[in-house]
Amino acid sequence: MADIVSERYALSLYEVAADEKKEKAYLDELTAVCEAFGREPDFLKMLMTPSIALEDKQKVLRAVFEGRIETYLLNFLMLITEKGRVGLIHSMREAYKEHYYFENGIVEVRAITAKPLSAALAEKLKAKMSAVTGKQVVLETSVDESILGGIVVKLGGEQFDTSLRTRLNEIAARLTNTIA
The missing domain is CATH 1.10.520.20 (N-terminal domain of the delta subunit of the F1F0-ATP synthase)
Structure with missing residues (x-):
């Protein structure tokens, strides 16, 4: 900001x-x-x-x-x-x-994946995010191999994390809590 x-x-x-x-x-x-x-x-x-x-x-x-x-x-x-x-x-x-x-009804969406997003998947994600937001979507993609798989989507101040790394960390935390 x-x-x-x-x-x-x-x-x-x-x-x-x-x-x-x-x-x-x-x-x-x-x-x-x-x-x-x-x-x-x-x-x-x-x-x-x-x-x-x-x-x-x-x-x-x-x-x-x-x-x-x-x-x-x-x-x-x-x-x-x-x-x-x-x-x-x-x-x-x-x-x-x-x-x-803001004036033109555009929203910026950032997608982080473990491997480059194909053009078809990028278009599908843009269409989905456009349907969710009701706005035209400008999609910025980046690659972060450390997420292992899945996708992290950042929209405004929100983040939707379905990455494999996050899921594995959640499982590890549950196992640690169960054992402790």
């Missing part, structure tokens, strides 16, 4: 995007910007360094992003750099995404 400062900046950006009817485009571009900062952490550090002049930071932002992202998004990056908030860009993106998903 993003902090209140990140949420306010994200909501302001979302309102601009909504006025332009480009909410998804802004989300995609903001995600790309965050990925760029993730790949080049020194770039983000430079933008947060107080000893570097704001004008120099803005020149670099223009050189890197001008013509590649929406003008308002570039202005947003320059504003949060000026206000010393650029370090919160990742949580701002998360808050923007949460707002976008």
Whole structure:
């Protein structure tokens, strides 16, 4: 969950995007910007360094992003750099995404399996979760061999764990309680 400062900046950006009817485009571009900062952490550090002049930071932002992202998004990056908030860009993106998903009836579901989920099973899980939630599902899958089998599904703040590892741990706990 993003902090209140990140949420306010994200909501302001979302309102601009909504006025332009480009909410998804802004989300995609903001995600790309965050990925760029993730790949080049020194770039983000430079933008947060107080000893570097704001004008120099803005020149670099223009050189890197001008013509590649929406003008308002570039202005947003320059504003949060000026206000010393650029370090919160990742949580701002998360808050923007949460707002976008809420407004568009989308829910993010995370599925963890012991082996990669086939495309057919992923689609089946998406359909099932969509029926359960009544929302469009964005499915994120990952592999964790330590669960041995089954699936762990995370939806919002809830987790549904039908993994073999959990079942074995439950059996072991019952046996320990029975013997003790």
